[in-house]
Amino acid sequence: MPGAIVPGIMSMSLLSKLLTDLADSADVKLLDVIFRQTIPHNQILKLHGIITDKGDDDGEGRVEADLYLDTDEKGHHITAKAVFTLSNKP
Numbered sequence: 001m002p003g004a005i006v007p008g009i010m011s012m013s014l015l016s017k018l019l020t021d022l023a024d025s026a027d028v029k030l031l032d033v034i035f036r037q038t039i040p041h042n043q044i045l046k047l048h049g050i051i052t053d054k055g056d057d058d059g060e061g062r063v064e065a066d067l068y069l070d071t072d073e074k075g076h077h078i079t080a081k082a083v084f085t086l087s088n089k090p
Helices: 008-022
Strands: 027-035 045-057 060-071 076-087
Touching: 008 027, 008 045, 008 060, 008 076
Parallel strands: none
Antiparallel strands: 027 076, 045 060, 060 076
16 A cells, blocks of 8 residues: 555444534444445545435334445545434424
8 A cells, every 4th residue: 555544444433423523313224335446545535425215114214325435536435324313293
C-alpha cells in the first residue's frame, strides 16, 4: 500500500452517523456494507444516500436507503444498504 488507509469499521461508523444525523430518532436496524475499494487516509470523503423504500412497522416508520461513501478520485469506495426506524411519536 502506498500509505495509510481508513479502517473499515470507521467507514461503517461514518455511514451510520449519516443516518442518525438525518433524524435524531433514527434506530439503525441493518447496515449491510460492501467494501469495493480501500479508502486512503487524508482524503475528502463524500457521504450520500437515497431513500429506496418506506413503510410502517408496529407504530414505527421503517425506512430503507442505499448509502455511498466516495472520494473525488475513484467512484464508490463503499456501498451499503440500511434499514432504520423512526419513531412516530411526537
